[in-house]
Amino acid sequence: MAKKKKPMLRIFLIFFVIEVILVFLSGNFNRELEIGFENGKFKIRHVESVFNLQEKITEEFQIDEYYKHHGETPKLWGSEKLYEFFRSIPMDSTPVGSFQLLRMLLIVDIVLLLLALFIRKFLTRRPSKSQILFELIYTSLEEFVTETLGRDKVYYTPYIVTLFLFIWVCNLIGTIPIPGFMEPTRNLNVPLGLGVLAVVIVHASAIKFKGAWHHIQNYVNPKKNPLFLLDIVGEVSKVVSISFRLFGNILGGAIIILVVSSLVSFVVFPVGLNLFFGMFVGTIQAFVFTMLALTYIGVEISE
Amino acid sequence: MELTLAQGIAKAAALLGAGLCMGMGALGPGVGEGFVAGKACEGIARSPENASLITRTMLVGQAVSESTGIYSLVIALLLIFAVKI
Numbered sequence: 001m002a003k004k005k006k007p008m009l010r011i012f013l014i015f016f017v018i019e020v021i022l023v024f025l026s027g028n029f030n031r032e033l034e035i036g037f038e039n040g041k042f043k044i045r046h047v048e049s050v051f052n053l054q055e056k057i058t059e060e061f062q063i064d065e066y067y068k069h070h071g072e073t074p075k076l077w078g079s080e081k082l083y084e085f086f087r088s089i090p091m092d093s094t095p096v097g098s099f100q101l102l103r104m105l106l107i108v109d110i111v112l113l114l115l116a117l118f119i120r121k122f123l124t125r126r127p128s129k130s131q132i133l134f135e136l137i138y139t140s141l142e143e144f145v146t147e148t149l150g151r152d153k154v155y156y157t158p159y160i161v162t163l164f165l166f167i168w169v170c171n172l173i174g175t176i177p178i179p180g181f182m183e184p185t186r187n188l189n190v191p192l193g194l195g196v197l198a199v200v201i202v203h204a205s206a207i208k209f210k211g212a213w214h215h216i217q218n219y220v221n222p223k224k225n226p227l228f229l230l231d232i233v234g235e236v237s238k239v240v241s242i243s244f245r246l247f248g249n250i251l252g253g254a255i256i257i258l259v260v261s262s263l264v265s266f267v268v269f270p271v272g273l274n275l276f277f278g279m280f281v282g283t284i285q286a287f288v289f290t291m292l293a294l295t296y297i298g299v300e301i302s303e
Numbered sequence: 304m305e306l307t308l309a310q311g312i313a314k315a316a317a318l319l320g321a322g323l324c325m326g327m328g329a330l331g332p333g334v335g336e337g338f339v340a341g342k343a344c345e346g347i348a349r350s351p352e353n354a355s356l357i358t359r360t361m362l363v364g365q366a367v368s369e370s371t372g373i374y375s376l377v378i379a380l381l382l383i384f385a386v387k388i
């Protein structure tokens with residue numbers, strides 16, 4: 001058997017060696033090396049690097065605050081119409097953050113749609129690898145639904161699978177190292193919306209299966225439920241707990257990646273951190289969110 | 304930017320509060336996750352054929368019990384970045 005060559009590994013090694021040589025060429029860690037062409041000639045020169053971690057974190061995580069202090073906003077959008085539309089929404093600062101968030105959400109939606117079309121197109125009787133992965137996701141989540149809600153309520157599976165896939169792709173898309181890419185779940189609005197939607201579905205299914213008056217009595221009638229005030233607070237805390245868990249995990253991971261990669265920015269790109277905080281924590285948190293939403297539904301409609 | 308004494312004290316108190324919040328908030332999840340992991344080890348030692356199920360349940364339980372630590376992280380971030388002097 002012939003020895004298998006690994007061209008990718010060799011390319012990575014060559015780039016790593018070039019990077020190390022460039023790092024030691026730059027000499028002083030307060031300077032950055034700028035490489036480019038000037039007047040048709042290859043040129044290397046030193047640039048004094050201005051580095052402020054606080055500013056960088058503000059730029060990454062509170063981009064509206066950053067541009068409010070620094071004045072000019074970047075031209076993110078192609079057309080003036082889009083810019084005027086975003087300005088017309090009443091906001092007290094620049095619309096850059098919401099624009100970035102909406103753009104990332106659109107990208108996630110396009111990814112999910114393309115995945116769905118791609119998987120549908122190549123459905124075969126002898127499944128390929130990607131088909132096995134998605135069938136595994138669907139059947140395992142369907143199994144969870146039947147364990148929790150019972151076999152006759154298996155029609156909750158599409159909602160649960162959609163929730164899982166959406167949060168999963170949202171968490172994984174931050175690992176792509178392109179400027180401007182971020183996890184949409186890093187913004188509190190997205191997890192909060194998902195949590196409110198989950199609780200609304202919980203109550204809608206409770207009203208559907210137990211009857212409206214019978215369900216509302218739990219929250220207004222002191223004779224039937226003496227601790228009804230605590231139950232109302234509990235419903236609000238469900239939303240807060242389920243959404244702040246996702247938000248805090250993703251935001252904390254992103255800040256840790258930013259801080260550590262700024263410490264070692266001249267040496268390596270922190271692949272391991274992206275692997276842990278992006279992929280492992282992202283998958284676990286998407287799974288936990290889905291399981292908690294399923295458990296809330298199960299607790300309400302099982303009685 | 305120049306800070307007055309009162310603003311400096313407020314900034315220092317916010318930073319100190321963030322550090323205390325993170326340190327104390329990490330105690331509980333640390334103990335809880337270690338307890339869960341130890342129990343999972345015992346369970347796997349008792350019945351190695353259920354290892355995958357136990358590992359999955361352990362990860363979900365740890366992620367849920369981590370949430371108090373995450374709340375303290377959110378509050379520490381609020382203290383650092385959102386407190387306006």
